[in-house]
Amino acid sequence: MKRLVQRHPILIFTFLTLLCHTGQAQFDNWINKPHAARYQQIRTYITLNVLGTDTASAFQSIARLKTVAEKAGDDDLILEADYIHALLTAEILSIPRRKVLMEISRLISKAEKEDNLQIQIRARILLRHYYWYVTKNYEKGFEEYFKIYPLLQKTTGKEFPEKSVTLAQMGEAYYFFADYKNAINYSRQALNAEVIFEHRGVHNTAMNTIGLSYVKEGMLDSADYYFNKILHNVGIGDYDVWKGIAQGDLGQTAYLRGDYEKAIPLLLGNTHQAVIISDFDQAARSMTLLSDIYFRQNRLPDSESAMKKAREFVQRSRILKPLEQLFQVYGKVYAAQGNIALTNVYLDSANKMRDTFAKEFNSIQMLRATERSKLQEHRADMEHMWAERQIKTLERNILLILIVLLIFVALYFYKTYYYKAREKERIVNDQLKRAEQELAFAGIQLEEFTRSISEKNQLVEELSTRYGISPNDDAVQELQRITILTDDQWEYFRGLFEKIHKGYLSRLKEKLPGLTPAEIRFMALAKLNLSYKEMASTLGISVQSVRVIRHRLRKKLNLPEEADLKDVVGSI
Template sequence: MKRIFRRCFIALCFIISAFSAEAQFDNIVNKTPAERYTALRKFIDLSISNGNRADGYKSLETLKQVAIKHNDQDLVLETELMLIMLNREAHKDDHKQHIMDLHALITKSQKAGNKQIHIRARRFLAHLYWYDTQNYERAFEEYLTIHPMLKKISEKDFPEKAYFLTQIGEAYYFFADYRNAINFSREALTVEVIKEQRGVHNLAMNTIGLSYMKTGLLDSADSYFKKILQHVGIDDYNVWKGIAQGALGQTAYLRGKYDQAIPLLQANVNQALIISDYDQAARSLTLLSDIYFRQGKISEAEKAMLQARGCIAHSGMKKPLEQLFQVYGKVYAAKGNFALTNVYLDSATHMRNLFEKDFNSMQMLRASEKAQLQAHRADMEHIAAEKQIKTLERNILLTLVLLLLMVALYFYKTYYYKTREKQRIVNDQLKKAEQELTFATIQLEEFTKSISEKNLLVEKLSARYGMNESEETVLELQKITILTDEQWEYFRSLFEQIHTGYLSRLKTKLPGLTPAEVRFMALAKLNLTYKEMASTLGISVQSVRVIRHRIRKKLNLPEEADLKDVVSTI
């Protein structure tokens, strides 16, 4: 009797647990995506993001069984997506398997006609490409595939629509395509959001403001940062207030309004440290250290520098180091430690070159072109197939004529695609040449700008500390601007890309020029002043004049003739 009672009790417990498991999913089963959005977000937070993997797998298995029992196929796909998310949290290095699982789910959701799972799976795939494998080109392909689908679905059916648009905008901002960053973020602002997504509009406005700031439209940037201050909720007030204050502090810094910038940047630092956003804190501290340097507060600048360096170490983000190293160079130059000045200026240049290499916006351009070409081909094939089917249905009695037409169409399409492909290759080559020329032009401008900035730094420091050109300190500073042979070779390659054949024509027209005179003519082509030429060549201004005199003599130029006219005609 006891045994029977025990078995009944166990069975009863099992039934109760089964009913309780189903009961907790009543607000999820057989609901629309919008109706179960909030409940699913809570379920994800509890089962995937809480760190307890075993409980997470158990909860997902229970949810899947409930979905199967109630024949909720959309919820089955939802659990499969969440399982991939959990697997990624549990096995972060197994990128290949996660990507394969997502591709399988994308195919399955397409067959089932589930648009919201299809979009979310592709968005998560883009996330993996971006953050786990750093394959930015593939990530942009997914984003560009998602966007047309987002246009065809309403925010009521897909509550995450605005958030996904802001992510695309952020991706473009990351690659310095500010026009597209603004366009996608503005599109996100036109989408209504639910309570759980209210911070998305702040994110979009922040991206727009930062994009305007990068393009020098500071008033437009300020207008969006101020809108954020007017558009914050109770729970996220301090976070977004700190972000907006930091952004307004940056625009004040760029305007040179340092007294206005300091309290805003400091407020941003304080809030960022509260939420452990060390990257944001490091950026504001770097600006503060530069402001203190400009105000002559060297000790405060050093304190802010050290704090910024500590925040960068915590965040692991190296991007702020470029500007921070520049501030280090200025501070150590002011303290007379020119060895460390050189080290930090070189480090700043190295960091800039490193990031330019790692994050090349050309990847985005290639992804865009590839996606557009694939979409165009797919549309053409789809149109051709429909046309053939309709023609066959309407003209079943004219099979022979239709066959001839199809053969003719095949040859026409073959010729069309070959011609189009050749034109595409020509266009690609032209675009590549233009891009290389643009890049070389920017690099050469930065090269000459660097010479001017370093020369100006020497002059400012000399003026500030009352040093004359004969003093050893000034001579040490001037060594910073002298180019090495290796740098001359790099300069020569950039110069040849912009002014193709100039040096060859110069040797042909003036075969007797010395290397120093050739360099003088190259720098003269860039309209450098004699002082900048002297700094670059590591000689005195008088020596530059002597070189100019020798060239004039070789050219038999009269005194009233301008050497610049000769330079411009070569």
């Protein structure tokens, strides 16, 4: 080979390039096609290039497939490559089971994330297969069926060609565990599912499972109905094989009815076809029934011959199940011949075989029950954790709701308080503004009042001085009367005075409780800095009377002559 490469390097390079291009061209035909369109091509590829070659070459081929898919941006084909990789990994017994399970689980998660339904189903079918045949964890296998079934309801046989096959396998699994009701149920669904041309034989598998389930239930007529449908389903490529199987099934129901003449040709036909396809277990079962029929017909030589052939088929198949009934026939034949010793030996062997098979089946059932118990415990733990998580989530949500409510309540009260405070402030401001306006107005009026008194007094003086008018003149007397405060005017004046000098009169009464009304009026006018003349005009008395009032006040206040009364007025 080394010499060939040295002599013809260009030829070798061209050959390798062509080989790689051919492989890539094969994958190019799969790009951006739905699962059903490339189903047969991928199925053939897996058979020849993955499972039909060495491991290293298979992994390299899968890597090339994934590279082509990634370059083309075909996400479905990328997942397809991952699925084939997981399939090959599951076939290699030297790879640790944990690693295989992790790879399949990752594939399922990835398919769920990308919403790829067909990869989800196929990956779970692969996981179920691994649980069933490698780890012998039958209950987990059924768990996967429970997850696969609702996914199957979302697709059709045209979109997912494996649908009918998967349903038929579910029926067989239930039949294996003697759950004949579910075996019939899922097998019937397989019959109703659409199938592609290459899968037409799956209907025979489903009908066979239904028929065998009816046999176990003792409903032989119903069983014969489905076995006859298999016998007449001639449109499939392996019709001869299924014809032989159907003949064996019909021969068994005829045997159970005691219709031996009908059973014999059917069982012989089944045996003949089984030998052709090397199904020696099926041949052993049919030949065992024939040996028992011949014994019941008192055809002992034929029965012995059939027994020997049945024993030979058992040895070739290495499946011991037919031996239980075969040893019973041996015992009956030897008993008829008077050979008690061999009779006892074979009857004991038949009992041992029955006990062995019963123990094996019970062990499998017990294993499944144990696994179911573990799964239930696991599920209970998961549900408990989920419930705790839900409670914590609920508590968190309630806390968040309470916090939000508290925030809303706080905001409500804050806004209420804020608006009330604003309103209160506005009212106070309005009141202050009105008070200021009233005070200013009162000040103007009081100022106007004092100015009016001053102007009137000046007018009287001017008339008296300039025009020589006597104070007793009527005009002067009228002017003087106008300046005198009446009781009503005094109350009005007092109101204005209290607004300007708030609390002054009250404080005056408190400090000087013995003052007369005239003295109080004097003190108020003195606060306005009115002269004695202006006071006299306002009070309607003479200036001398004003001085008298002043003198009395000084006495009451014990003021010396040099003290100024204005200081007292200003201090109140």
